[in-house]
Amino acid sequence: MSVRILFLGPLQDLAGKQAAEVAGPLDWNGLLAVVGNEVAEQLRQERVNVACKGRVLAEKTALLAEDGDEVALLPPVSGG
Template structure:
């Protein structure tokens, strides 16, 4: 029983890998505990979004990923 965490863009560089598998279920506190402290700090920024099972969460602290689901960490988007 696992949840796959996918790191996108610069968050992948910060994590040092493309993905990580952790035990299910996974909530917000579990996500922060599963990643490196520096990355956990970045995830708390309002500019970083979290998607679970293909849906971007309006409130990322409400994360509740179940077995087999994917959690994608979406970095801030720059534009011009």
């Protein structure tokens, strides 16, 4: 089993892929380690959110994804 990471919007461009499969469990530090430096730099910014199991985390550094979970990396949303 593994954790699926989804890169959305501009984060997909930085990662160079739509998704990645990594061994679980996965915590915040593990996430930063596997997504690459450019994506990790973006994730550290307050305006970028992380969702796990379909729910946006109030505190993304509290991430704990288990085998079979999906983690979505959500760039800031603009619009009007």
